[in-house]
Amino acid sequence: MDPEAFLDMANQVIKLKMFPYFDIAHCVLVAAHVRDDLGTGAQAFSRKHPLSCWLSTMLSVFASSMLCNGLLGEPILAPLKNTPQVVVATIVWSVMSVRPVIMFCIS
Numbered sequence: 562m563d564p565e566a567f568l569d570m571a572n573q574v575i576k577l578k579m580f581p582y583f584d585i586a587h588c589v590l591v592a593a594h595v596r597d598d599l600g601t602g603a604q605a606f607s608r609k610h611p612l613s614c615w616l617s618t619m620l621s622v623f624a625s626s627m628l629c630n631g632l633l634g635e636p637i638l639a640p641l642k643n644t645p646q647v648v649v650a651t652i653v654w655s656v657m658s659v660r661p662v663i664m665f666c667i668s
Contacts, residue, residue: 581649588653591621596657607658618654619647 595618596603607614619641620627626640641647 580645584646584649585653588622588650589657592618592654592657595621604658611658614658615651615654619650622650 595614596607599606599614623640627637630639631637
């Protein structure tokens with residue numbers, strides 16, 4: 562690849578705002594991992610217990626922020642105050658749990 566073209570592409574990526582592109586990617590990967598942890602009965606379990614699946618996904622999405630806040634002596638649930646990020650994570654969770662076949666098949 563041409564170094565100048567690579568530099569131009571790198572500058573375009575730097576100009577991208579982190580929200581919502583990288584947050585959506587993070588939420589998709591975390592939701593897929595939580596779904597894989599449930600095993601073969603994931604879809605039946607998520608339909609029977611949607612609140613527990615949502616809560617485990619939210620705890621996984623915001624785990625690093627909660628851990629850092631706990632270590633720094635700040636409120637642990639402070640990351641959940643970021644309403645747009647919680648909404649994005651909830652939308653990704655609902656799409657991944659309601660229509661998992663249409664979305665990404667991560668095995």
